[in-house]
Amino acid sequence: xxxxxxxxxxxxxxxxxxxxxxxxxxxxxxxxxxxxxxxxxxxxxxxxxxxxxxxxxxxxxxxxxxxxxxxxxxxxxxxxxxxxxxxxxxxxxxxxxxxxxxxxxxxxxxxxxxxxxxxxxxxxxxxxxxxxxxxxxxxxxxxxxxxxxxxxxxxxxxxxxxxxxxxxxxxxxxxxxxxxxxxxxxxxxxxxxxxxxxxxxxxxxxxxxxxxxxxxxxxxxxxxxxxxxxxxxxxxxxxxxxxxxxxxxxxxxxxxxxxxxxxxxxxxxxxxxxxxxxxxxxxxxxxxxxxxxxxxxxx
Amino acid sequence: xxxxxxxxxxxxxxxxxxxxxxxxxxxxxxxxxxxxxxxxxxxxxxxxxxxxxxxxxxxxxxxxxxxxxxxxxxxxxxxxxxxxxxxxxxxxxxxxxxxxxxxxxxxxxxxxxxxxxxxxxxxxxxxxxxxxxxxxxxxxxxxxxxxxxxxxxxxxxxxxxxxxxxxxxxxxxxxxxxxxxxxxxxxxxxxxxxxxxxxxxxxxxxxxxxxxxxxxxxxxxxxxxxxxxxxxxxxxxxxxxxxxxxxxxxxxxxxxxxxxxxxxxxxxxxxxxxxxxxxxxxxxxxxxxxxxxxxxxxx
Numbered sequence: 001x002x003x004x005x006x007x008x009x010x011x012x013x014x015x016x017x018x019x020x021x022x023x024x025x026x027x028x029x030x031x032x033x034x035x036x037x038x039x040x041x042x043x044x045x046x047x048x049x050x051x052x053x054x055x056x057x058x059x060x061x062x063x064x065x066x067x068x069x070x071x072x073x074x075x076x077x078x079x080x081x082x083x084x085x086x087x088x089x090x091x092x093x094x095x096x097x098x099x100x101x102x103x104x105x106x107x108x109x110x111x112x113x114x115x116x117x118x119x120x121x122x123x124x125x126x127x128x129x130x131x132x133x134x135x136x137x138x139x140x141x142x143x144x145x146x147x148x149x150x151x152x153x154x155x156x157x158x159x160x161x162x163x164x165x166x167x168x169x170x171x172x173x174x175x176x177x178x179x180x181x182x183x184x185x186x187x188x189x190x191x192x193x194x195x196x197x198x199x200x201x202x203x204x205x206x207x208x209x210x211x212x213x214x215x216x217x218x219x220x221x222x223x224x225x226x227x228x229x230x231x232x233x234x235x236x237x238x239x240x241x242x243x244x245x246x247x248x249x250x251x252x253x254x255x256x257x258x259x260x261x262x263x264x265x266x267x268x269x270x271x272x273x274x275x276x277x278x279x280x281x282x283x284x285x286x287x288x289x290x291x292x293x294x295x296x297x298x299x
Numbered sequence: 300x301x302x303x304x305x306x307x308x309x310x311x312x313x314x315x316x317x318x319x320x321x322x323x324x325x326x327x328x329x330x331x332x333x334x335x336x337x338x339x340x341x342x343x344x345x346x347x348x349x350x351x352x353x354x355x356x357x358x359x360x361x362x363x364x365x366x367x368x369x370x371x372x373x374x375x376x377x378x379x380x381x382x383x384x385x386x387x388x389x390x391x392x393x394x395x396x397x398x399x400x401x402x403x404x405x406x407x408x409x410x411x412x413x414x415x416x417x418x419x420x421x422x423x424x425x426x427x428x429x430x431x432x433x434x435x436x437x438x439x440x441x442x443x444x445x446x447x448x449x450x451x452x453x454x455x456x457x458x459x460x461x462x463x464x465x466x467x468x469x470x471x472x473x474x475x476x477x478x479x480x481x482x483x484x485x486x487x488x489x490x491x492x493x494x495x496x497x498x499x500x501x502x503x504x505x506x507x508x509x510x511x512x513x514x515x516x517x518x519x520x521x522x523x524x525x526x527x528x529x530x531x532x533x534x535x536x537x538x539x540x541x542x543x544x545x546x547x548x549x550x551x552x553x554x555x556x557x558x559x560x561x562x563x564x565x566x567x568x569x570x571x572x573x574x575x576x577x578x579x580x581x582x583x584x585x586x587x588x589x590x591x592x593x594x595x596x597x598x
Contacts, residue, residue: 024541028566031445033574038564040539043519059519059542146330167557168516168538187518187540217467219486220342220358239467240339241486242323243358258466265337267327275332 008159013182013199015161015171022061023166039166043187049098050078060191061162061169064184064198065090068191069097071198075225077132085202133224138232138252139208146277148211149235151178153259156213161185163215172196173213174205174231180213189216193225200229207231214238218257223247233272235259240267307458312481312498314460314470321360322465338465342486348397349377360461360468360485363494364389367485368396370497374524376431384501432523437531437551438507445576447510448534450477452558455512460484462514471495472512473504473530479512488515492524499528506530513537517556522546532571534558539566 008014016022023039030036047057048069055078060068066088073079084102091097152175162169162185170189174182174196184195193214200207207230214236216222220243226234227247233254240257245267248255254269266273307313315321322338329335346356347368354377359367365387372378383401390396451474461468461484469488473481473495483494492513499506506529513535515521519542525533526546532553539556544566547554553568565572 026539026541026544026566028564029569029572030565031561031563033572036564038539038566040541040544040566042541044542166538168518168540187516217486219467239465240325240337241467242325242339242341243343245325245339262330264330265327265335266329267325267337267339270328273328273332 010155010179011159011181011183013184014159014180015163015183015185016063017160017162017165019063022063023162041162041166041169041187045095047094047096048072049096051098051100051104058191059187061186064195065097067184067195067198067202068186069099069198070201071194071196072191073099074201075194075197075228077228130224133227133247133251136227136230136251138227138230140252142209142232142254142272143274144211144233144235144254144256144272145177145274148175148178149256149259149264150262150277152180152211152213152235153237155180156183159183171215174200175211175213176209177211189214189222190225193222197225197229211235217241218244218248218255220244220247223251223253223255227251227253232269235264309454309478310458310480310482312483313458313479314462314482314484315362316459316461316464318362321362322461340461340465340468340486344394346393346395347371348395350397350399350403357490358486359490363483363497364396366483366494366497366501367490368398368497369500370493370495371490372398373500374493374496374527376527429523432526432546432550435526435529435550437526437529439551441508441531441553441571442573443510443532443534443553443555443571444476444573447474447477448555448558448563449561449576451479451510451512451534452536454479455482458482470514473499474510474512475508476510488513488521489524492521496524496528510534516540517543517547517554519543519546522550522552522554526550526552531568534563 021042023041025037026040027035027037042061043059044062045057046060046062046065048055050073069088070085085099086102087100089098156173161171163171169185169187170192171183171185172192173180182196182199184192186192186195210231211233212226212231212235214222215238216236217238218234218236218240220241223234223244224247235256237259238257245255248268252269254266254272256264256266258265320341322340324336325339326334326336341360342358343361344356345359345361345364347354349372368387369384384398385401386399388397455472460470462470468484468486469491470482470484471491472479481495481498483491485491485494509530510532511525511530511534513521514537515535516537517533517535517539519540522533522543523546534555536558537556544554547567551568553565553571555563555565557564
């Protein structure tokens, strides 16, 4: 197990599958009618305030509420990069997290105005998020070696996680070269992404040389979030949607999907890919595929 | 192929994987750097009005906009069962669908009030939806035979679909005994569910004897929607969240997850299950598992 321990020590943040607040045991029966005990992930409401303004109630597994709060606000364009956060207060009993900024934001006024015109924040938030999308230029110097990609997916798939413990959860991993740095999980993929965005914001981590890995599909929303975070490379073991591909092309994002074993497909920005991994043939590939197929997908 | 053709003729509605508006070809490169062409599903915005009130903009593959509109409103508790729909107008160019009711609904007033208190429609809608949850009694007479379950999953997994064609899409199927009736797909699982709710509403289909199958996880939201639709049995090939299980127990819903091959786990309401399928051993199970594992999951 020495090899594995070495890999895991690379992480700055990784899932704590043994935390009993994040998953719990439930009783049921299996296909033979036999009583079984199994683990399932928790989900509980967390209400987010920006200063005095209530913003949203999220369903989350509940770890890293401060990172989730900061990341949500920055990914929704409610917090500018130059806004200084003075405090993030979390109350576990109430399920409330409050992000306080030095300068009062204009989001309260903005939200009310938008809600009136579009009727629902789902559309509103989306419109607001897109405001910055076209202005972002992703790093042209960033590269992805296929040897890094294969090392990353192997490390991520074998890292102890709630996914391996209880299934039915999404994972996102911030990586640098062949090293996974921050691995976040949550019932909603949005939350896993936002927790990473929060970690990057609070730790002043530059996005230019990073690779973002997700278990989820490469939809328009996922592409938009990655671009707004300034990360030039997005990898998933899942598939694509047409608008996700279109937005990746527009923004110059490297978009890699269906990354399983040693296979993948790149549908945008493939000039950043360096094909340095040796071709090890089909035996290795089959082994890896069988491994991933044995886990339940977080669908 | 006669057997398969017979199965598919059971459907009242099923995916049209050949519809070029629902998926499209894109060019990319694979893991060898070789140019490839692959299919990806489309997603486009659809803005929903209830009479004169703009409600929401949804990202959808775009089939069955009228069913999606009606189902969204009924599942969000914005349309009461006794509201009479006088027309559903869809404009393809504008991406707008308008549901018109005989009596003006009170939703406009309600929405504005709620938005002011909770700040964002995500939390608001949730609160509104839960209003009815505790009042619903699901059919105590409904049964699920394991032979039906195995027949259903086999039929559903082999039905031509956008999932088999392009991947990265969720599917929901309304079933009766061992017969899949209505199979809807969409980029968002919510939309697939809502299209089935719309179909049931517009066709006056009783829910008591139905079984609901989904490719997605059994979260609180999925359980709530199924209960509000009055369907007593919910099956998924994916896993559970703790609050999903808790709500299923509260409402008396039969909750079956991780249904793959001949395996499954029931975590609530298992008194409705009849174990009538013969034990065919591990050979058959392995065959079925290998088949499903060869498809990309809609994660």
